[in-house]
Amino acid sequence: MKMRNIVINEITKVFRLFGAEAIDTPVFELKEILVEKYGEDSKLIYDLANHGGELLALRYDLTVPFARYCSTHDVEKIKRFQIGKVYRRDEPQMNKGRYREFYQCDFDILGQYNELSSDVEVLLVINEVLKRFDLFFSQYTINVNHRSILNAILSASGVDKKNIPVVCSSIDKLDKQPWEEVKNELIMVKQIDVAVVDRIKDLILFDGSNQEIIQFLKEKQELHSDKNFNKAIHEFEKIFFILDNASIKLNLSLARGLDYYTGIIYEVTINDDALGGLNNELKTVLNAKIPYMVIMGEDEIKNGIISIKNMEKNFQYRINFNEVESFFNSIICS
Missing domain, CATH: 3.40.50.800 (Anticodon-binding domain)
Structure with a gap:
């Protein structure tokens, strides 16, 4: 508990440093607010028993409740953070830190701001939080992708628009499963044509420096028919120029399965050995x-x-x- 409080306190300091205010939302929401927001993961929502009143469910994350809060209270511009428990009806994997109840730390910016300022600020927040714990893990990468880039890749590969969300949910497993397993799921379970899947692989598995990946995408003429794709490429070029020294990596296979993602997607990977050091070193300090x-x-x-x-x-x-x-x-x- 003490270790958790230290971590939460440090993260809270960073959120406040960037001018965010704290808000709170209920642990439960109307079921109709939550369903159809998480794609295939909607099956992981905890339904509460119907006692003759409104149908309720435990919150799956802090983002959808935040959107409901802003809609209810006519909030049009806010920078907020929330740290609280969320719930998922999933199979616990203790060795991987996957639980049915766990904490999420949300930092959100709502409203119209200067171009890219919000995305850059979110990346700075992530980087600052990780720097606060660099004694325990010095090797981390902030992986980024853009939903418009992914949509353009899938469309150019031959994926029907209605199938893009289900394909994304499979691609999102690439950080846990090898390509062959994901490929089999796309073909056998989701009935995506083999030629289409092969074209997807050729694009999303390309790797290199951020500049090399951008150049690779620019050379794919079939992607440029989507104006949102060109805008996303332009945004990333600016972000990589502004945050040149940050540990940011463009990862074309980063998908995230949730249906409400429309722009830049973020995900942090931490060296496993270093992450173990976070627990062991800090426990030693606290216990002694x-x-x-x-x-x-x-x-x-x-x-x-x-x-x-x-x-x-x-x-x-x-x-x-x-x-x-x-x-x-x-x-x-x-």
Whole structure:
């Protein structure tokens, strides 16, 4: 519990740093609000027993309840965050951290803003949150794709518009399953033509640097008939220029199965070994009741500073190398 609170507190600090305000939504919603919003994952929604009143269900995520909240209260512009439990009627996989009840941390920007400013800000928020925990995992990648790019790829490959959502839900499994399994599902279960599936593979599995992937897509003339595709390519070129040093990777196989995605899609992957270190190292520090932790990362070395974290108060100091001795002397004498 203590470890969870430390993580949640750090994430909350980042959300507030970027000017977001907290709102809360009920754990349950009208069932009609939730169904048909999550594609094939709608089967994972927990229905509540009908006691003669309105049909209710436990929230599947925090995004759809947020949309309902804004509609109910006529909210047209807001930057908000919410950290709360969500529920999915899924098979738990403890070794992979998949539970039927778990926390989600949402950061949302609603309203009209300057071009790309919201997408860039979301990426900065993600990067800042991960940097707060870089003592425990230094290797992470923010994978991005655009629904317009994916739609153009699938349409050019021969997928009917009505089948795009179900194809996306299969492609979304590529981070857990090899291509051959996904291919078999598309052909045998979803009845997609073999030639169409092969064309999809040739496009979505292309890899390289962000610039190489952009160039690869630009050379595919069959994609340019979709004006939304050209707009998405232009957006990514700007984002990669603005956030040149961030750990962002264009991943054409990133799909996300939820039906409400229309623009840029984000997903973070973390080195498995480093992620395990997050739990083990932090547990060691907490159990041993170590009062201070000294942090020396790439940023500290580059700037000639040391980060010292007060584990009890969850507060972090940043001091120069030559101030370390006097810092700890002041603590000993106090």
